[in-house]
Amino acid sequence: MLAVLLAAALGLGGYLWLTTVRWQADSATWEAEARGYADRVATLRAELEATDAELVSAREQLATATERISDLANEKAQLGDENVASQQYLDYQTQVSEAAGAVATAMDQCVDAQTQLIGYLQDSDAYDQKDLDRFSTEVRKLCKQADAAHEQLQRELQQDQ
Secondary structure, three states: OHHHHHHHHHHHHHHHHHHHHHHHHHHHHHHHHHHHHHHHHHHHHHHHHHHHHHHHHHHHHHHHHHHHHHHHHHHHHHHHHHHHHHHHHHHHHHHHHHHHHHHHHHHHHHHHHHHHHHHHHHOHHHOOHHHHHHHHHHHHHHHHHHHHHHHHHHHHHHHOO
């Protein structure tokens, strides 16, 4: 019986030793895998931190770019407003110049016609009185038109001041 117990004990010991060796081998494999996973987790954490840093940097750059775009849009709007105001001022100056030119032309015609009338009146014996009266009326009309154009120009100039 002792031999059976000894054989059973040796068998059980052998079985336990074999199980222990297998368990150690499995444990070493699991430990190696766990270390591999731990290394992978550490690598992924480092990548995540780097990605987070890049994301923060990208957000800051986006905020800066957005602010600059807003500033540029505001500057462009201001320039547009200034261009519109400049164009309106230029249009006004053109209108005033054209009106002043028309007034100057009308005044010149009036002065020329008056000069011509004075010449006719100085030698009134050479001309028919009806023709002189008719020409005198035309000169008055021409000078009234020049005066009306001048007054209109003055009113427009006073309105824009």
